[in-house]
Amino acid sequence: MSVPTVPLNSKLVLENGKEFLIGGHQKVDIPLIGLGTWKSGPDTVSKAVETHLTQTGSTHLDCAWGYGNEADVGRGIKASGKDRSEVFITSKLWGTWHKKVEAALDDTLAQLGTDYLDLYLIHWPIAMNSTDPKNGPLIPLLSSGVRDIDHDWDLRRTWTQMEALVASGKVRSIGISNFSEKNLKKILPLDVLRARYPGETFPDDIVETKIIPSINQLELHVYNPQHALVKRMSEFGVRAEAYSPLGSGDQSVLEDEVVVEIAKKHGLAPADVLIGYLIKKSIPTLPKSVTPSRIVSNVKGALDAREKLTDADVEALDKLAGEGGKQKRFIMPPWPVDLGFENWG
Ligand SMILES: NC(=O)c1ccc[n+]([C@@H]2O[C@H](COP(=O)([O-])OP(=O)(O)OC[C@H]3O[C@@H](n4cnc5c(N)ncnc54)[C@H](OP(=O)(O)O)[C@@H]3O)[C@@H](O)[C@H]2O)c1
Numbered sequence: 001m002s003v004p005t006v007p008l009n010s011k012l013v014l015e016n017g018k019e020f021l022i023g024g025h026q027k028v029d030i031p032l033i034g035l036g037t038w039k040s041g042p043d044t045v046s047k048a049v050e051t052h053l054t055q056t057g058s059t060h061l062d063c064a065w066g067y068g069n070e071a072d073v074g075r076g077i078k079a080s081g082k083d084r085s086e087v088f089i090t091s092k093l094w095g096t097w098h099k100k101v102e103a104a105l106d107d108t109l110a111q112l113g114t115d116y117l118d119l120y121l122i123h124w125p126i127a128m129n130s131t132d133p134k135n136g137p138l139i140p141l142l143s144s145g146v147r148d149i150d151h152d153w154d155l156r157r158t159w160t161q162m163e164a165l166v167a168s169g170k171v172r173s174i175g176i177s178n179f180s181e182k183n184l185k186k187i188l189p190l191d192v193l194r195a196r197y198p199g200e201t202f203p204d205d206i207v208e209t210k211i212i213p214s215i216n217q218l219e220l221h222v223y224n225p226q227h228a229l230v231k232r233m234s235e236f237g238v239r240a241e242a243y244s245p246l247g248s249g250d251q252s253v254l255e256d257e258v259v260v261e262i263a264k265k266h267g268l269a270p271a272d273v274l275i276g277y278l279i280k281k282s283i284p285t286l287p288k289s290v291t292p293s294r295i296v297s298n299v300k301g302a303l304d305a306r307e308k309l310t311d312a313d314v315e316a317l318d319k320l321a322g323e324g325g326k327q328k329r330f331i332m333p334p335w336p337v338d339l340g341f342e343n344w345g
Helices: 042-055 070-080 101-112 155-168 190-196 227-234 257-266 270-280 292-308 311-319
Strands: 005-007 010-013 019-022 029-031 060-062 088-093 119-122 174-177 215-219 239-243
Touching (some): 088 101, 119 155, 270 311
Parallel strands (some): 119 174, 174 215
Antiparallel strands (some): 005 029, 010 019
16 A cells, blocks of 8 residues: 655746746655654664555655754665665754755765755754754753854745755755744745735845745644644645644543544544544644554554545544644744744743
């Protein structure tokens, strides 16, 4: 059984006929289920990657320089025996590297043992101060203990470096992660901003960007569906991708009575329902596991759920956070800036 894909790169054509690449110029499709690798230990992640690539029918890995395990992921890819062209690999630019994007990518490529990525994301819309991103601390801190942020850094300067990677062929598609609409506006091409925000003025002398991000990877699950943001992004051609679909180790979504009820009705596991709900909406979803049986069931069960979930089930799950009063975020690092998200904190 192979996992369905959705198109990643495309074009936005404005009403005045101007065209903008979304993601990049190549045709790229992304498999709807990928293996998450955050917090997967070095001793387990290689086997997890190998299991995902060889036993699930999916060949999509969600990695990040900041996870500190890309070399182990690379060993898993090698052990799988898969040809590079059969694997879809995402990685992310960590916050200490915003001023040296190509160097960050090169380090990631070397660790993963590949010469290109399918998708490269800005991990967070925040540049941290660092003189030595490779060997310095992952999260530089001020003496007060607060994260050391470059508050004046222009994200457009990060984004133009990401655009250059597409031109060089080292990355097939570029995107973002943890961007609210407020931060998405900080990197969109000027013509797109002017067309989509007719009531606002934008200075002519801002750094010019050309490509619209293909993906915004966000915390998305039944308790944090971010319906308004997902809809707004689609108006720019930016696709949502779901991280922490199972609640990131917190049992509450897996044990939610509505989720459990729907799972029982269809003979599924709660995790199948949670992943199936997202992929039924064509949202690429990234469950993490280092447990071989779960790695397999999280793909096979979710594909089963995608077929079995009814419109009424999806509607009930859509309403859990809002009308159901169960809104909850699990991933809220202590950034000393307002990220512009609803329901943060
Ligand atoms: N862009 C970002 O800032 C960002 C932030 C967070 C996450 N992510 C990405 O998204 C991925 C997934 O998010 P996440 O790791 O936060 O959490 P998650 O996938 O929602 O949950 C992972 C947890 O669920 C357990 N689990 C897996 N399958 C299960 C099943 N079938 N039944 C019950 N429990 C199950 C895992 O345990 P075992 O491993 O022990 O099986 C682990 O404890 C990450 O790994 C990462 O790749 C990105």
